[in-house]
Amino acid sequence: MTSVNAPGPGAPADLADLGGLMTLLNEELDLELSADQADLPLDALPGWDSMLLLRVLLALEAAAGRAQSLADLLTAGTLRELHRAVRL
Amino acid sequence: MSTAMWLRSAAAALPGPPVDNAALGARIGLPAEWIDRFVGTRARHFAKGRTDLSGLCERAARDALGRAGLAARELDFVVLATATPDALMPTTAAVVADRLGAGDVPVYQLQSGCSGTVQALALARALLADGAGRGLVLGGDVAAKHLDLDQDFRSMRPAQLVNYVVFGDGAGAAVVSADRAPGAARCAAVGHRPVLPGVAPGQRLEWYGAAERDSQLPPATEDYAAVEQRVPELAEQAAKEQLAALGWTGEQLDHLLPPQLGGRMTKAITARLRAALGAERAAELSCVADTGNTGNALLLQQLALLLPLLREGERTLAVCVESSRWITGTLALGPEGRSA
Numbered sequence: 001m002t003s004v005n006a007p008g009p010g011a012p013a014d015l016a017d018l019g020g021l022m023t024l025l026n027e028e029l030d031l032e033l034s035a036d037q038a039d040l041p042l043d044a045l046p047g048w049d050s051m052l053l054l055r056v057l058l059a060l061e062a063a064a065g066r067a068q069s070l071a072d073l074l075t076a077g078t079l080r081e082l083h084r085a086v087r088l
Numbered sequence: 089m090s091t092a093m094w095l096r097s098a099a100a101a102l103p104g105p106p107v108d109n110a111a112l113g114a115r116i117g118l119p120a121e122w123i124d125r126f127v128g129t130r131a132r133h134f135a136k137g138r139t140d141l142s143g144l145c146e147r148a149a150r151d152a153l154g155r156a157g158l159a160a161r162e163l164d165f166v167v168l169a170t171a172t173p174d175a176l177m178p179t180t181a182a183v184v185a186d187r188l189g190a191g192d193v194p195v196y197q198l199q200s201g202c203s204g205t206v207q208a209l210a211l212a213r214a215l216l217a218d219g220a221g222r223g224l225v226l227g228g229d230v231a232a233k234h235l236d237l238d239q240d241f242r243s244m245r246p247a248q249l250v251n252y253v254v255f256g257d258g259a260g261a262a263v264v265s266a267d268r269a270p271g272a273a274r275c276a277a278v279g280h281r282p283v284l285p286g287v288a289p290g291q292r293l294e295w296y297g298a299a300e301r302d303s304q305l306p307p308a309t310e311d312y313a314a315v316e317q318r319v320p321e322l323a324e325q326a327a328k329e330q331l332a333a334l335g336w337t338g339e340q341l342d343h344l345l346p347p348q349l350g351g352r353m354t355k356a357i358t359a360r361l362r363a364a365l366g367a368e369r370a371a372e373l374s375c376v377a378d379t380g381n382t383g384n385a386l387l388l389q390q391l392a393l394l395l396p397l398l399r400e401g402e403r404t405l406a407v408c409v410e411s412s413r414w415i416t417g418t419l420a421l422g423p424e425g426r427s428a
Contacts, residue, residue, distance in 0.1 A: 028242070050126040051246035051312065057119060058242040070121045 015064055018083045028059040038080045045079075060086055093213040094272035095421065096158075098262040098391035099151035101144045101228075102379060106131035107256075116237055116252055123253050128352030132256025132380025134232055139174035141230045144259035145184045148388070149224055152261035153188075156269070160188040164220035167196045167211050169204030169227040169384045171293055171412075172234070184226065201291065202347070203410035204384040206280045206417030209264070213278055216266040228259025229383035234293065234307040247309040254310075254350050256380025260388020273398055273421040277334055280417035283322055290315045290411030310411070315349065319409045320357045323347050324364045326416035327407045331365065334420055336403060338365030343394055344372050345406035345419075348386040351377030361407070370405075371397070387419070394421075 014020035022033045029052070033045070042048050053073065060068045068087055076082035108131045113120035123129065135144065145168065153160060166188075168181035181197035194215075198207050205227040212223045235252055265272070290311045296303050323346065331338060344367055346358045358372050375389040376382075382389065387408055394404060403422035410417070 049246075049313065050122075051250060054118065054122050054126070054249070055242065055246065057122065058117075062242060070119055070125070074125075 015060070015083075015086055015088055018080060021083045021086065022079065024059060024063050025056060028063075029055050033079065039078050041077055042079070042082070056082075064088055092266065092268070093209070093216050093275040093278070094265050094268050095275060095391065095395070096263045096265055096269050096272045097152045097155035098260065098388055098395050099148050099155060100258060100260045100375075100385065100389040100392045101147035101151065102133040102256075102258045102382075103135040103140060103144060104133055106133055106378070112253070117241055118253065126352065127253050127350045128355065128377060129254070129350050129380055130377050133258060135230045135257040137232075139230070139233075140257075141170060141172060141174050141228050141259060142180050142183045142187070144230070144257070145180065145226045145228050145261065146187050148228070148259045148261035149184060149188055149226060152224070152263050156263035158222060158263060160190040160224075163190045163193055163222055163224050165194045165196070165212070165215050165223040166190055167198065167208040167215075167223065167225050169198040169200045169208040169225075170229055171199065171201050171204070171383055172229045172231060173197065173199075174230075176295075181226070188224075190224070200384060201410040201412045201415075202381075202383055202386065202408050203280050203415040203417035205260070205387040206278060206406075206408060206419055209262075209275070209278045209419060210280060212264050213275065216264065221267065222263065222265040225262045225264060225388070226259065227384035227386075227388050229255075229385060230257045231255045231308070231383070232257060236307075245306070245309075247311060248306045250310050250312045251308045254381050256382050258379055258382035258385040258389065260385040260392060262388055262391055271395075273395060273404070274423065275419065276403075276422045276424070277330060277418065277420040279330070280415055282413055282415050283325070284318070284414035287414055288314075289413055290318065292412065315411045316353065318414065319347060319349060319353070319411060320360050322409045322414065322416050323357055323407050324360060326409070326418050327361055327365055327405060330405065330407075330418040330420060336405075336420070336422070338367035339369065340403050341365070341367045341370040341405050342402035343398070343404040344370040345387065345390040345394065345404065346372065346374060347407055347409045348374060348376035348390070349381060367405075373397075
């Protein structure tokens, strides 16, 4: 397991970095994700469901400025894998 | 209740062309792929006008009356079930009856959700038992006034967002009578009741007056997690209770009309009902994947699909669950007498 910088409040969303992804999701979707959740199964995260996945996808598209692949995102089992699936 | 109710015809009316997921997704900025996968509804129809329920009901009614070979003047009552009347007054039921030329008979309007058509059929049965000969049962919804397509869906709460991908507009009609007619289906049972007293509603639809024109209340919200968890359980419970009350078995069912929420959920509920009831042989009649969730129209749309297929002596069970106040409804069509 590699380390993850804890997302700081107000930090810019840099999707190249897993911490940046968490910052984006925390700010845009009003979540409270923390670095120690990076490798937890997504289903174990509070409130994680298909509707939240949709909002994640929309937030990623807005931040990355390009379409994201739902199929790719669905292969992710953790936040770290989700970050790898993001099209930058 | 001794008087029989015979279902003589049913028809549906949908507005405009179907809107598929690609078109809906492009319109509101959501990925069609997500709707395909997680809602499982392929298309829906949207009314152009925001007060078009009466027009849809009139179309469905004329079709149902034609199929039954009856004129509107031969009706003894009209009942309409809806959550979204065109106006609070006059009632949409009265407007439709007037347009049909049945304006001088008792007209009733039920404020209801997905169990509304069952409620309307139960009322119709009571009216037939009270001496009426023939009646028209209507159900439908036009959700357009509650769905603002011009907003940023990225910031919308999931409880609101889900409504945009689940619902569609439509209406249905059925003609019922106390006397048997050729090809009519016998109503063996019709019932409905709230089943989760004290539990928070799963769906809420607001209405606003002039003093609340700046209301920040979301027009429509759904506790979709509660719906997804409870509706399958409640559907199974209601189906088992109805079969037991009739003395029927699941194996005897020829047709099954399951609750219509979205294509994916209805598929899962149907599989659950088949297994729980032993109704593997029953043919499923569903419409939601192609029409969206049209609320009070759904059961009438299903009946319009069923009646041309129904043969003498066959047994049908329809189940619906209204998540707003957790009301289950069942309709059974079939012969008299308990099973062997």
